[in-house]
Amino acid sequence: MTKQVKFLVKDHLRLDKLVAAQLPELSRSQAKKLIESGNVTINNNKIKPSDIPPLNTEVLIILPILEDFDKLAKNANIPIIFEDENMVALNKPAGLLVHPSDSNLIEMTLLNIMRIKYPSIINIGNTNRSGVVHRLDRDTSGVMVYAKNEIAQATLKEQWKNRETLKIYLAVVKGCPEPQAGIIDAPIGKDPSNSGKQAVVDDGLSAESSYNIIERFSNKFSLLEVKIKTGRTHQIRVHLSAIGHPVLGDKLYGLPIDQISRQALHSKTLGVKIPSTGEWKEFTADTPQDMIVLIDYLRLNYKD
DSSP states (O other): OOEEEEEEOOSOOOHHHHHHHHOTTSOHHHHHHHHHTTOEEETTEEOOTTOOOOTTOEEEEEEOOSSOHHHHHHHOOOOEEEEOSSEEEEEEOTTOOSSOBTTBOSSOOHHHHHHHHOGGGGGGOSSTTTTBOOOOOTTOEEEEEEESSHHHHHHHHHHHHTTOOEEEEEEEEESOOSSSEEEEEOOEEEETTEEEEEEEOTTSBOOEEEEEEEEEETTTEEEEEEEESSOOTTHHHHHHHHTTOOBBTOTTTSBOBTTBSSOOEEEEEEEEEOTTTOOEEEEEOOOOHHHHHHHHHHHHHSOO
16 A cells, blocks of 8 residues: 655755655655655656756655554554653653664654654754764664754753763663673674674774663573663673673574563663753653563572
8 A cells, every 4th residue: 555645846956855845754764765765746747855856846755655654653652750841751662762773764753753742843954864863773772862953952962962960770681790780891882794783893882881780580580770971882692692691582683582582671760851941850661561570580580
């Protein structure tokens, strides 16, 4: 099933800008990719994103999607933890991308949902990063913040840059790290043997994670609280795998297990200074049901 959109050119602008304006659920980079893939035509002819069509020309857009983004976004249930005029703290469910990428052109993301819920976010700039302050991996759940305007976005991003935030995660891993609590200080960069992964590499970016064992399951598995000082791509998953204690359910770095379909990693607490007042606030997201099921299973089957 596809969605077709037709419109007449009324402004002397590049095609990618025109398409993005017609479909605010798409960013300009998404619109560019859509055009390059041949899904936007004029008189059945393919055109370039940089082309400027004549006024009153009819443009045809074919979107290869199953449902309208607007409908999906309106029906999405994203728990809101805190909200004011400048920002939102929310509980992101596992399975949801934060923003689109070239490899995920037509897929609903948190960005799409937030644009529908807060239309002013579009005014920050029609890009894949409008309002985005930081990211969680698709299959990592938990608390994150989202900016409603450009000033709030810049203010919050500066806190990430200066490492002024508090980031605490829950992770269920294979084995029990020794000692009981410790710090993993190891640089992370592209895995030289697999471009789709990250790894601990000598020439990587500095990365520091600290952990503490909350609960042991017969010394075969454990529940950890992990704090990260930096925020490198896949940092916790890479660091824990590097010390021999991969995250359960992690198909890329970890140990798949029948009891959970994604990595057992959850952003539990996030502390920031809110842009409106500069007040320090800590937001917490409850442990998701799929991780509760996993933990209960381990408690029952791996008693000390």
